[in-house]
Amino acid sequence: MKRPKTAFFDFACCEGCQLQVANMGDTLLEVMGLIDLVEFREVMSEKWDGDLDIAVIEGSITDLHATERIKAIRKRSKVLIAYGSCATIGGVNGMKNSFDLDEVGDCVYGEGRWFFPTEQTRAIHQVVPVEYAVNGCPVYIPEFLSVLTAALQGIPYAVPDYAVCIECRMNENECLYDRGITCLGPVTRAGCNSWCVNNGNLCYGCRGMVSSPYVKGMKQVLEKHHVPIDFVVNKMDMYNKCRELDRNGR
Amino acid sequence: MHDIQYYLLKKRAFSGFISRLAKVQPLAAPVRRGEKNYAFELVTSANEISLPYIPTILPPKKYFFPQREVLLEFDTRRGLHAGPVGVAGPMTIFGVHTCDLAGIQCLNMVFSVRPRDHNYLIRKRKITIIGLECNDYCDEHANCALVNASLPSGGYDLFFTDLGDYFIVHVNTQAGDDIIDAVKQFQPAKEANLQDLAALRERKRVVFRNEVALDQRFLPALFDISFDGPVWKDLDERCLACGNCTQVCPTCYCFDIRDELNLDMATGVRYRVWDSCQTEPFAKVAGGENFRKSRLARQRHRYYRKFSYPFAKFFRFFCTGCGRCSRACMAGIKLKETLTSLISQGGEGPWKR
Amino acid sequence: MEKIVISESNYQIRKARIVRTKKLTPLETLFEIVLDGDRSLDHEPGQFIMVSLFGIGEAPISVASSPTMRDSFEICVRAVGRVTKALHALDAGDEIGIRGPYGKGFPIRIFEGNDLLIVAGGLGIAPLRSLIQYVLDNRRDFGKAHLLLGCKTPQDILFADELDQWRRRMDVQSEYIVDRAEQDWTGPVGLITTLIPGVHLEPERTFGVVVGPPVMYKFVIKELLAKNIPEHQIILSFERHMKCGMGKCGRCQIQNIYTCQDGPVFRYSAVKHMSEAF
Numbered sequence: 001m002k003r004p005k006t007a008f009f010d011f012a013c014c015e016g017c018q019l020q021v022a023n024m025g026d027t028l029l030e031v032m033g034l035i036d037l038v039e040f041r042e043v044m045s046e047k048w049d050g051d052l053d054i055a056v057i058e059g060s061i062t063d064l065h066a067t068e069r070i071k072a073i074r075k076r077s078k079v080l081i082a083y084g085s086c087a088t089i090g091g092v093n094g095m096k097n098s099f100d101l102d103e104v105g106d107c108v109y110g111e112g113r114w115f116f117p118t119e120q121t122r123a124i125h126q127v128v129p130v131e132y133a134v135n136g137c138p139v140y141i142p143e144f145l146s147v148l149t150a151a152l153q154g155i156p157y158a159v160p161d162y163a164v165c166i167e168c169r170m171n172e173n174e175c176l177y178d179r180g181i182t183c184l185g186p187v188t189r190a191g192c193n194s195w196c197v198n199n200g201n202l203c204y205g206c207r208g209m210v211s212s213p214y215v216k217g218m219k220q221v222l223e224k225h226h227v228p229i230d231f232v233v234n235k236m237d238m239y240n241k242c243r244e245l246d247r248n249g250r
Numbered sequence: 251m252h253d254i255q256y257y258l259l260k261k262r263a264f265s266g267f268i269s270r271l272a273k274v275q276p277l278a279a280p281v282r283r284g285e286k287n288y289a290f291e292l293v294t295s296a297n298e299i300s301l302p303y304i305p306t307i308l309p310p311k312k313y314f315f316p317q318r319e320v321l322l323e324f325d326t327r328r329g330l331h332a333g334p335v336g337v338a339g340p341m342t343i344f345g346v347h348t349c350d351l352a353g354i355q356c357l358n359m360v361f362s363v364r365p366r367d368h369n370y371l372i373r374k375r376k377i378t379i380i381g382l383e384c385n386d387y388c389d390e391h392a393n394c395a396l397v398n399a400s401l402p403s404g405g406y407d408l409f410f411t412d413l414g415d416y417f418i419v420h421v422n423t424q425a426g427d428d429i430i431d432a433v434k435q436f437q438p439a440k441e442a443n444l445q446d447l448a449a450l451r452e453r454k455r456v457v458f459r460n461e462v463a464l465d466q467r468f469l470p471a472l473f474d475i476s477f478d479g480p481v482w483k484d485l486d487e488r489c490l491a492c493g494n495c496t497q498v499c500p501t502c503y504c505f506d507i508r509d510e511l512n513l514d515m516a517t518g519v520r521y522r523v524w525d526s527c528q529t530e531p532f533a534k535v536a537g538g539e540n541f542r543k544s545r546l547a548r549q550r551h552r553y554y555r556k557f558s559y560p561f562a563k564f565f566r567f568f569c570t571g572c573g574r575c576s577r578a579c580m581a582g583i584k585l586k587e588t589l590t591s592l593i594s595q596g597g598e599g600p601w602k603r
Numbered sequence: 604m605e606k607i608v609i610s611e612s613n614y615q616i617r618k619a620r621i622v623r624t625k626k627l628t629p630l631e632t633l634f635e636i637v638l639d640g641d642r643s644l645d646h647e648p649g650q651f652i653m654v655s656l657f658g659i660g661e662a663p664i665s666v667a668s669s670p671t672m673r674d675s676f677e678i679c680v681r682a683v684g685r686v687t688k689a690l691h692a693l694d695a696g697d698e699i700g701i702r703g704p705y706g707k708g709f710p711i712r713i714f715e716g717n718d719l720l721i722v723a724g725g726l727g728i729a730p731l732r733s734l735i736q737y738v739l740d741n742r743r744d745f746g747k748a749h750l751l752l753g754c755k756t757p758q759d760i761l762f763a764d765e766l767d768q769w770r771r772r773m774d775v776q777s778e779y780i781v782d783r784a785e786q787d788w789t790g791p792v793g794l795i796t797t798l799i800p801g802v803h804l805e806p807e808r809t810f811g812v813v814v815g816p817p818v819m820y821k822f823v824i825k826e827l828l829a830k831n832i833p834e835h836q837i838i839l840s841f842e843r844h845m846k847c848g849m850g851k852c853g854r855c856q857i858q859n860i861y862t863c864q865d866g867p868v869f870r871y872s873a874v875k876h877m878s879e880a881f
Contacts, residue, residue: 030513149511154692155659155685162493162529169497169578170317170524172307174284177580186492186580210491212530214545217490221580321614324657330618330698332657336608365849368611376607477878504853507614507846511658518658520614522846527853533879535844536683539817541857541879551856551879559859 004053004152007039009073011059011066012093012121017084018042018058020138027145034152052077054151057130060086060093060242061122074128079151082124083134083144089208090242091137093121097241123242132157137206137239140192160190161211164203168194176202182227184235187213206239256439256447259410259417263435268296270433271342275378278313279344280306290343301345302412304388305572309350309500310343314357314373321369321507322520332520337369342378342429349394349572351381351405353500359564360503378425381406385450386457391573393461393586399571400458401451413446461571462589468601469567472592473558475599477550481591486546488581493526495575495583496552501560501568502526527551553588613849616655616700622675623695627761630681631726632691633667637675638701644676648733649708649840649868653848654678654686655700662686663845663863666704667729669736679729679761705848706867709734709812709838717808718746720832722823724753724795724815728761730840730867731814735769742774749802750777753795753815757781757788795819799826806831814840820881824871837871841880 008018022028022043038048055077061067074080085091096104097120105113124130134140134147150157160166164185168175171194176183184205185197196203222232259267271277272294280303283289288303290310308317322332346354354374361370381402384394394400402409407426410417418439421427430436464472496502506525511518525532528549533542542548556569569585576584593601618639625633638644644652644666651665662684668677682691693699711734719738723731738745750769754760760779769775778798780791791798795815811827813820820839827837843855843862855862857879860869874880 027513034513034515145513146510149513149515149658150685152515153511153659153689155689158685161531162526163491165492165494165580166497166524166526166529169307169494172283172289172312174287174307175494175578175580178286179284186490210530214490217488217581220488221490221582224582321612322616326657330616330657330700332615332700335612339607360851363850365613367849367851368613369609372607372609503851505846505851506854507661507852509658509660515658520657520660522852525846525853527856532854533844533856535817535842536681536687537816537842541817541843547879551858554858562859 003034003036005038005048005051006035006054006056007037007048007052008041008056008058009039010041011057011070011086012062013059013084013086013091015042015058016138017136020141021144024141027141031145031148034148050076054079054081056081056083057087057124058084060090061119061124061127062093062096063117063119067119067127070124070127079131080124080128081132081134081147081151082130083139083147085135085137085206085208085239087124088133088135089240090121090123090126090245091206091239094239094241095237096121097244098237120245121242122245126242126245133159135159135189135207136192137204140195142193143191159207162190163210164188164190164192164194164197164207166190167192168197171198173197177221177225180225182222182225182232182235186221187218187236204239205236209236209240209243254438255421256444257419257421257430257436258439258443259419259436261415261417264417265296267433267435268299268344269294270435271344271429274342274429274432275339276341277344278310278341283307299345301382302384302388303345305347305349305392305574305577308498309353309572309574310346311350311353311357311500313341313343313377314354315361315370315503318521318523319369320519320521323517324520325517327516337373340376340378342380344380345382345410346379346406347382347384347388347572348402349392349399349570350500351379351402352397352399352570353572354379355405356501356560356564356566356568356570357503359566378429379406380426380429381409383409383411383450385412385454389573389577391576391584391586392571393569393573394571395458395460396462396464396466396589397567397569397571398466400454411447411450413443413450416443418443418447461586462593464589464593464601466567468599469557470561471599472596472601473554476592476596477554479592479595481588481595482546482550484591485549485583485588486544488583489528489545489549490580491528491530491545491548492580493528494578494580496526496528497524498574498578500570500572500574501556504532527555549583614702616702619699619701621693621695621697621699624693627679628759630683631679631761632682633677633679634690634693635675635677636699636701641674643673644670644701644704646670646676646704646733647708648711648737649730650704650706651730651848651863651867652678652701652703652705653845654680654690655702656686656689657700659689660686661700661702661846663705663848665730665733665840665867667732669733669740671737671740679726679732681726703848706863707865709840709868711737714738714810715744716746717810718748718804720749720751720802720804720809720811720827722751722753722795722799722811722813722815722827724819724823725755725759726761727814727816727819727840728752731812732762732765734812739769739772739775746808747804748775749804750775751795751798751802752777752779753781753798753819754779755782757784757790794822796822796826799823799830802830804830804832806833810836810838812838817842817881834872834875835870839869839871839874840867841869843867
């Protein structure tokens, strides 16, 4: 089997997902045996501007330059994998969309802001078609590998469309609400094997919401636990602000 | 054969008993988990065990029907080769409450229906069960009296009842008797001990009273007339569809089957993993239709799968009264309240006291 | 820790080989399959199998050929999911895994001596083809046979060549209709329900056998009842998602019935009160 030409690219992000991949250890060597890696800024200096079988995209689209660049990558790639929250759901970059763009520019660049024109943050699929998504901040490596093998097999990968709670209970974690901690697990898409809760953290909703989250019910639950709504909206917007672009666009 | 059915285990001998039992084969017992919860875990000494305990996060079902269970190991380099699968070997579970014994009995029925599920049945034969009586209610969520699960009725090899400074132990099977012989900490019970046990059971009949104002034999008829009842609409308003209720239930057994391919792109496993009828995609078909799209239909399905459908098939309720679904529900949906609403909405009928 | 080996799993597959593929439409392909050792699948018309591709998964697919064809069997697959899309990449000579057959098929013994009105919508023709072929292979055992077939457009018609053969037979009456069509379509345009009133039938000895997309059932059943076909003589086959095929996994449950074991073929009288059925 001919190894597919594969490149990793990054847009607005922390490059942490690339780091996850770069840090896979022996598994990375196995992956290298499957693909013909032609560009991956974090692990190699070579560049590639030819056609690609697989383009793996980290980061979100936040300015005109990025929009043009992702469109060009799309044009020369057979398969596009968005990976990491920034790419799949806009992620933390989406928080920008809660503010006026001029205000954002002022705050970050002050006087020089005219040299750095900015746009609303968008997830990759909100700009170009995407074949596969690996959610998470950072990506959960077992899921990344499942998606990669699916892409190599040429078959779809379905992100689970149910709450993190399903996996969290299977891991027999104590529910964080039993300890008085607000957790976004009940409305967040599973697929991470409740990675954060297993390790003593809580769910921040980095994988995006289930396709029909019951918002009213969630509010009722939070009221019962005396959690202020503003607090939770902020918490949800931390990763999921770009979701409203999906709703308006569809 | 020797015909002694009851033995004593002094509390001071309990620690020695557990240590020796754990040496016979792996031993699971209730252990503290987090601030308010418990879980069955492998233990080697008595001080790891937490007694008394409220029902564990997951029922002991997980040892019979694991959360994730490999069904086949395949290797496509050898044609369509799928080899047999090795699973965890014999073990003992100590401290199984009567509600969870009932749960295992329910699953035994389900997985014995043809075509039989050998994965389950083989595991089941290798597990020794030591039950433990609840002298009082664990908490306000339990409804074991409603479903006749507050007193032991089989399903164990040994059964422990705490009678102050000693446990009285009922030997139900040869496997149980083998433990008595192997561990050598027991002495035959005397008439006075049996009287103590009888007194406890008498007291329990007063403490454990049907938690819902309904004779359980009328439950199926009540469910028969309640399919379109307003109570489901109320659950629809509250349920988040998080799936906690089904994941913790001792009698839920829905599962998904998935393949996992290794990076050699040739070998891997086919496994089954617990699934939940509460998730939105569960009853969706390839064409896109979803036959239980609303949370209403999904919650109703859950209740009917406990009180109606299995009754018609197995003449048994698939609710064991453990209270886990009520304890785990984010939205505060309580099983006893749902049943109470059903009764009050059920109009005239034998269920109206 | 000591290990137990589970060697008799119900999930073990039987090896099979694709011997022929035929593209019916851009989405649907017919696969002819031979079981390892040239054994017969020994199914009943209307039963289904689990098709298995290691590393991808399993999918329930109804058998589209009659058991009277003993050396091989056929399945008609629409590429919609992981397994079905991957199947479409396979060709003659490739190996696949099979479990089954599972479920209760059409009540053939009860059909014998009676008339059949077979109503197929879209991919519903696939399981019905196993019945139609069986009836044609044992033609004198059955009464009148009437086939109604509906599709979205003429391009979506499956088994067009076989339909033409059936149309030429004197012992089958068949009519085809499409939801919409270009000029070159000479047949009727509209919903399949519009064909039913014109069928001449004796309701007391007619079985209406209906398979199609979920939305079709309600309307077709209404028309069949209007023709006075008794409820217990209306036979349906349901499509549900299935994982195990053995009445355990819960996916295909319709209230208290498991489609995979109790069905997929049901009498309308047995399921008409079930809101989750339609």
